[in-house]
Each structure stands twice: as C-alpha cells, then as structure tokens.
Amino acid sequence: MAKLKGSSGKSSVIMCRTPKDFIEKGIPIIVRGEGTRVFDRDGNSYLDLTSGVTRPVHVGYGRKDLAEAAGKQAAELCYFTPVNFTNQRAIDLAESLSRFTPGNINNFLFVCDGSEAVESAMKLAKQYHSWKGDKQRFKVISRRGAYHGVTALALRAMGTVLTMRHSMEPLTPGSVFVESPYxxxxxxxxxxxxxxxxxxxxxxxxxxxxxxxxISAFIGEPIQQGFGALAPPEGYWEVIREICNDYGILLIIDEVICGFGRTGRWFGIEHFGIQPDIMTMAKGISSGYVPLGAVGCIDEVIDPIGTFEHIHTYANHPVSCAAGLKNIEILDQENLIERAAEIGAYFLDQLKSLEEHPIVAEVRGTGCWLGIDFTTDKKTRAVFPMDRLGSIVQRALRKGLIIKLMGQALELAPPLIIEKSDIDWGIKIIHECVAEEAKDMGLA
Ligand SMILES: Cc1ncc(COP(=O)(O)O)c(C=O)c1O
Incomplete structure (x- = not known):
C-alpha cells in the first residue's frame, strides 16, 4: 500500500487509491490555495481545473470570510449531540437550504460527506417503507457507471470504479443495476x-x-460522472420518475457533485424538471472548507417515520453548518450560480476545439462541469486505454495544470469563480498534452 513518510521516517500517511510508484516518483504536497490556484511546499503553482480534484471548492481557495464563520462558531459552540437536542446553526442551514432546493425538499439531516448522505438517504427510504408496513423493500436500483460513495450501502450502488467495489465483496445484498444513458x-x-x-x-x-x-429506491446522479460529466438525453428523467411513481419506489437524486451551482443551476435536477423524493448533497455545500454533507427529503417521506433510527456523532455539526451557511450566502450574493452557467458556456465552446484531435471522441459539459471523451478510433468509437489518460493528466501536472481522469474521459470542474484567461491558458495546455500523447501513440 502507498504510504507517504513523515520527516522522522517512522510515521506515514496512508494514501487513498494511490499507486506505490506515484509516491516513489514524488507527489506534490499542497500547502496553500488562492482563488483557482494551489501551491505546493516546493513553491510550485498549479491552476486547478478540478476544484480540489474531488471538485468541492466552488467558491475558490482562500476565502477568509468562510474560514472566519467556521472559527467563530467553534469558539461559540464547538459541538452538541444531534439526539434529543439540536443547535441553532443546523436550524439556520435547513432554513437557508430550503430556499434553493427543488420543490418540497424541506427536511434536512447534516452529515460529514457524500457517502454518509447517500447512506442516510438509503436508510430513510428503507425506514419510510417499513413504517408504512412495507418491510420487505430493501433493494436499491442504480446505474452502471454510477458513483455514490464508499460506505456499505453507497458502495452497494456503485457501478463504476469497479476495483473499489470488488475489493469489498461480498457487499450488502440488494443491488439492482440498470444501464446508464451513455x-x-x-x-x-x-x-x-x-x-x-x-x-x-x-x-x-x-x-x-x-x-x-x-424495491425501496432508485438512485441516480442528475448528470453522471462515470463517463465524464454525462447529461442524459431529454425525457430520460421523466420516464424514470413515472416508473418510480407507478411502483411506489422512492427517487433519490444524488446532487453530491451537481449541487450548489456546479452545472449552472442550484441543483442539477433543475435541468430536467422533475421532483425528487430524497436528495443527497455534499462537496459544494461547504466548498470544502469543512466536511459537510446533507440528505434532504419531502414531508411525505419523513412524516410516516416515527423515529429515524440513525445517528452520527457529528450529524448536524454546528461548525460545519455555520460554514455551510456562509458558503450558501457567498454563492447567492455573488451570483456564482449564474456565473457558472455563463463562464461554463464559454468554457465548453472553447473546449470543443479539442475535437480536432484524432483521439478526442466527444467534448460535453453542463455549466462548470465538463468531460472530454477519448477513443483510439473515431469510426468504431473504440475504448481508450486508461493509462494513456493518466499520462495526459501527468503531462498537464508537469506544466502546472491540474485536470482529472474519470473512466474513459478527462473531467474538468473548476471553481465557479474561474476567469476566462485561466480557461484559455488551461485549454492551451490540454491541447499540447493531448497532441503529445497522440503522437506518442502513433495516432497524431
Ligand atoms: C455523486 C456522488 N455521490 C456520492 C459521493 C461520495 O461522496 P464523498 O466522497 O464525499 O463521500 C460522490 C463522490 O465523489 C459522488 O460523486
């Protein structure tokens, strides 16, 4: 397993999903961020087109007002249990969120990340059916290509990153997979x-x-990460909503990436005009300044449940909720959702120029979330080797640009504050890296 040793040579940090040879070659140790840039401890600067690679940093790095909101709350009340008590910041965040969540998603539980939000959503769905007398509904439908996190029930619904899924099998029973609209x-x-x-x-x-x-629930990301920022064709979500209604199946919309402006709307599902029963959120809810996730649901889901049998010590955490509140205030007051739509349209338009490369299959995107799909043969749409995509990502890193790979695609998800000049420079570097890789493969 990849371990990164501390200065004494005795301690180490256990690295997540990092091959050993990455550590041997040396990885950047990031120490500071400002706007859309991060800096490593050797003084190198990188333009980050991924908002921290896992994509949470919507408002950009180095916002002192957000850091101060969390610090102030920690000094005032650092913690109190979510059982039999609650705290003012959790109430305030629920109130603030309900101004922006679609339709009647007005009831919220705050947790620490996206996986916990998905886990909580699946438990809500199961307990909803149980309280209504349907005790056998335990299966959850998800899609091949889905990513919903790594806790037990979330992992059960994972249809991509199969090494993670397979490494933990046997999983909790109840996965049902359907195809993605790819x-x-x-x-x-x-x-x-x-x-x-x-x-x-x-x-x-x-x-x-x-x-x-x-069957308890259907879970899906409004726009799916699995194949690279993949929006479904028109009408897809309406059909799924109708089927769920017909069978009394709850529809969980996973907004962990799409939420909080990533796609140019407050929530990704707004592009498709349907109403979820349950919604999961994380990442952009706090822009990564503190760990925070949330599950939200309509009254009809929460009302039949006598007592929700679920607890995390850090559920409804006051410091995380204070940071979430400030983050939502920034997104709202600085019009970052509208900005994401506008600057994202510019980004997509410019990025389309990549399709001239023989190995670029399709460039797509919604708001500030874009994907570049690759192929070794445009006629047959042959699958592109993952190690070659990894090589493009590494080429970009050496030139001071952070991009990421997702399945057969490259993915871009910059902070919503990104400027056109950064976009132009980033695209120029991606062009160079793609051309170099194609030449290396003899496909130029
Ligand atoms: C759609 C979706 N759901 C859930 C998760 C899990 O979130 P976390 O990594 O915060 O646990 C992710 C993570 O990328 C995600 O993209």
Whole structure:
C-alpha cells in the first residue's frame, strides 16, 4: 500500500487509491490555495481545473470570510449531540437550504460527506417503507457507471470504479443495476432518439423481474460522472420518475457533485424538471472548507417515520453548518450560480476545439462541469486505454495544470469563480498534452 513518510521516517500517511510508484516518483504536497490556484511546499503553482480534484471548492481557495464563520462558531459552540437536542446553526442551514432546493425538499439531516448522505438517504427510504408496513423493500436500483460513495450501502450502488467495489465483496445484498444513458457508446447499441429511451423504459422490466415489493429506491446522479460529466438525453428523467411513481419506489437524486451551482443551476435536477423524493448533497455545500454533507427529503417521506433510527456523532455539526451557511450566502450574493452557467458556456465552446484531435471522441459539459471523451478510433468509437489518460493528466501536472481522469474521459470542474484567461491558458495546455500523447501513440 502507498504510504507517504513523515520527516522522522517512522510515521506515514496512508494514501487513498494511490499507486506505490506515484509516491516513489514524488507527489506534490499542497500547502496553500488562492482563488483557482494551489501551491505546493516546493513553491510550485498549479491552476486547478478540478476544484480540489474531488471538485468541492466552488467558491475558490482562500476565502477568509468562510474560514472566519467556521472559527467563530467553534469558539461559540464547538459541538452538541444531534439526539434529543439540536443547535441553532443546523436550524439556520435547513432554513437557508430550503430556499434553493427543488420543490418540497424541506427536511434536512447534516452529515460529514457524500457517502454518509447517500447512506442516510438509503436508510430513510428503507425506514419510510417499513413504517408504512412495507418491510420487505430493501433493494436499491442504480446505474452502471454510477458513483455514490464508499460506505456499505453507497458502495452497494456503485457501478463504476469497479476495483473499489470488488475489493469489498461480498457487499450488502440488494443491488439492482440498470444501464446508464451513455449515448456516445450506447450499452444497448441503439441511437437516440430512435431508441425511444429504452435505457429508461427498460427499468420497468427489471423491476418486474426483481419484484416491485422488494424495491425501496432508485438512485441516480442528475448528470453522471462515470463517463465524464454525462447529461442524459431529454425525457430520460421523466420516464424514470413515472416508473418510480407507478411502483411506489422512492427517487433519490444524488446532487453530491451537481449541487450548489456546479452545472449552472442550484441543483442539477433543475435541468430536467422533475421532483425528487430524497436528495443527497455534499462537496459544494461547504466548498470544502469543512466536511459537510446533507440528505434532504419531502414531508411525505419523513412524516410516516416515527423515529429515524440513525445517528452520527457529528450529524448536524454546528461548525460545519455555520460554514455551510456562509458558503450558501457567498454563492447567492455573488451570483456564482449564474456565473457558472455563463463562464461554463464559454468554457465548453472553447473546449470543443479539442475535437480536432484524432483521439478526442466527444467534448460535453453542463455549466462548470465538463468531460472530454477519448477513443483510439473515431469510426468504431473504440475504448481508450486508461493509462494513456493518466499520462495526459501527468503531462498537464508537469506544466502546472491540474485536470482529472474519470473512466474513459478527462473531467474538468473548476471553481465557479474561474476567469476566462485561466480557461484559455488551461485549454492551451490540454491541447499540447493531448497532441503529445497522440503522437506518442502513433495516432497524431
Ligand atoms: C455523486 C456522488 N455521490 C456520492 C459521493 C461520495 O461522496 P464523498 O466522497 O464525499 O463521500 C460522490 C463522490 O465523489 C459522488 O460523486
């Protein structure tokens, strides 16, 4: 396992999903951030087109007002239990969030991250059905290509990053997988719109096969990360919503990435005009300044539950909630959601120029979340080798640019405050790296 040794040579930091040879070659130790840039301890500066690689830093690095809001709350009340008591900041954050969440998502539990939010959402769904007398509903439908986190129930729904899934098998029973709406390489070998949205319609057949009386929820990201910022075709979510309604299945929309302006709306599902029953949030909810996630739901889900059997010590944490509040205030008052839509449209327009490369298959994106899909053959849409994508990411890093790889694609998710000059420079570097890689592969 990859370990990063401390100065004495005795201690080490256990690295997540990092190959040993990365440590041997040397990785940047990031010590500071300012706006869209981060700096390592050797004094190198990087333009970060990923908001911290896992994409939380929506408002940018180095916001003193946000840091101060958390510090002030820690001095006033650092902690109190979420059981039988609550705290004012949790109430305030619920009130603030409910101004922006879609429809009637007005009830919130605050947790520490996206996985905990998904775990809580699945428990809410299960306990909702149980309290209504449907004690057998335990299965959750998710999609191939889905990423919902790493806690037990979240991992059960993971349809991508299969090494993580397989390393922990056997998993909690109850996974049901359906296809993702990945039109560029349709898993059903169909073409939109002639396909009549079979990837969505087919969910009905799978529910019948699994037994509707066993199915608790359908979970999906409004725009999916698995294949690189993949928006579904028009009409997809309406079909899924209708099927869930027909079978009494709760629809959990996972906004962990899409929420808080990432796609140019407060929440990703707003692009598709349907109402979730439960919503999960994290990342942009606190812009990464403190660990924070949330699950929200409509009254009809929470009301039948007598007592919600679930607790984390740090649920509804006052310091995290104070930071979340300040972050939402910044997003709102500085119009960063509208900005994400505008600057994201510019980014996508400029990034399309990459499609001239023989190895770039498709450039897509919504707001400040963009994907570059690759292929070794544009005619057959052949899959691109992952190690080659990793090599493009490393080339960019050496030139001072942070981008990330996601499945067969490269992904970009900059802080929403990014300026056009940074976008232009970033695209120039990506062009160089893609051209160098293509030449190396003999595909230039
Ligand atoms: C859609 C989605 N859900 C859940 C998670 C899990 O969030 P976390 O890593 O904060 O536990 C992620 C993480 O990337 C995610 O993208």
């Amino acid at each position: 039109c560029y390489r349709c898993p059903l070998h169909l073409t939109y719109p002639d396909c009549d949205l079979l990837c969505a319609g087919d969910v009905r057949r799978i529910i019948e096969f699994e037994g509707p009386e066993h």
